[in-house]
Amino acid sequence: MTVLLNGKTHTQTTRDAFSGGPGEVQIHSLGRSFDGVVAERSKVLILFVPRDLSFEIAATLGSAEFSTIATGMGRLFSDYLVDVAHRLPMLAQADLPSLAGATRAMILACVSPSTDHADAAKGPIANVLRERARRLVHARLLDPKLSSELVRKELGVSRTRLYNLFEPLGGVMHYIQHRRLLSAYAALTDPSDRRLIFQIAEERGFSDGAEFGRAFKRTFGYSPSEVRNSGGGGMPLRSHLADCPSVERLGLLLRLLQG
Incomplete structure (x- = not known):
């Protein structure tokens, strides 16, 4: 193939x-x-x-x-193979049986589409769609038009399917806001970026400075000004707040493959 x-x-x-x-x-x-x-x-x-x-x-x-x-399923399988190829060097021996099972399910869903085959491949299909969405959000993070509806149309799925895909992450808009806050954190700790805090917030879709400050502190435990004044020193980004690293995303994919 x-x-x-x-x-x-x-x-x-x-x-x-x-x-x-x-x-x-x-x-x-x-x-x-x-x-x-x-x-x-x-x-x-x-x-x-x-x-x-x-x-x-x-x-x-x-x-x-x-x-x-x-076909549409062929494109999903293509994305799946590309993602697996990128992650393969990071796999442990224990991951291989699950990966083989997922790949079998994806082959059948791609080459011989049916309800049963789609159901068997729902785990890896969902992860391919989430990865597509992640790339889209990353590419258009500062685009004011970025919304759940735009993501839905780009993925070509129903609103219900999109909700189910992002329910574990708190929803599409919660994920987008989370990524924008992480981007704001990076800007505030960048010594070369001396823009005002409200300019950084506005660029990321926050028109209300107070709302941005509350959301930022809720997420990181520090106010934007505290992070800016410290230059990030002594205020490490909590590990669970960052995007799941590639190897961990693959681990999550493998755990969900048979589900």
């Missing part, structure tokens, strides 16, 4: 020919002859799936061999 990160590919078999672009999932059988061309400077991520992984997987991939899956 191949995910093209950038560039183009072309495959020619005895019966058919097909091409692929970035983010699309392609299935090639290594037990059959084919000619493949990858454009210069293209980057490709490949998952080799043993035929003895499971009979269901082998039959499903066999029925879809030499094809491109350019």
Whole structure:
């Protein structure tokens, strides 16, 4: 199973020919002859799936061999593989069985969509969607238009699904505010950023300075002026307030895979 990160590919078999672009999932059988061309400077991520992984997987991939899956679920699977590839060096041996189970579920949901397969893959699917949302919030953190509705539309999910995805984090807007407060903390402890506190707050969507001060102190235990005056010295950022590190996010994903 191949995910093209950038560039183009072309495959020619005895019966058919097909091409692929970035983010699309392609299935090639290594037990059959084919000619493949990858454009210069293209980057490709490949998952080799043993035929003895499971009979269901082998039959499903066999029925879809030499094809491109350019569907919404295919894009989710593409994001899943990219994320797993990034986290793989940090995995412990004990994590591998859960990861294999999650990957089996994602393959079936991608290649042979059904209610049962989607239910089996709901854990990793939810984590892929949350990671997409995290990247979106990070990229548009200071955008005044950033809202739960914008996130919902970008993810292409219902309001109920979005609520369920972010319920463990206190909701979408709570997460966005949390990230903005962390950004404000970083600005206040940056010696080169000498803007007024209300300017830093306003840039992050707080039009009321008193509201910003209350939210900031509730989160960090210090007022914005205390943090600014100390330059962050002696006021360490509580570990549970920062974004979950990559390795911990993967650990959480693995714990939820079978749920």
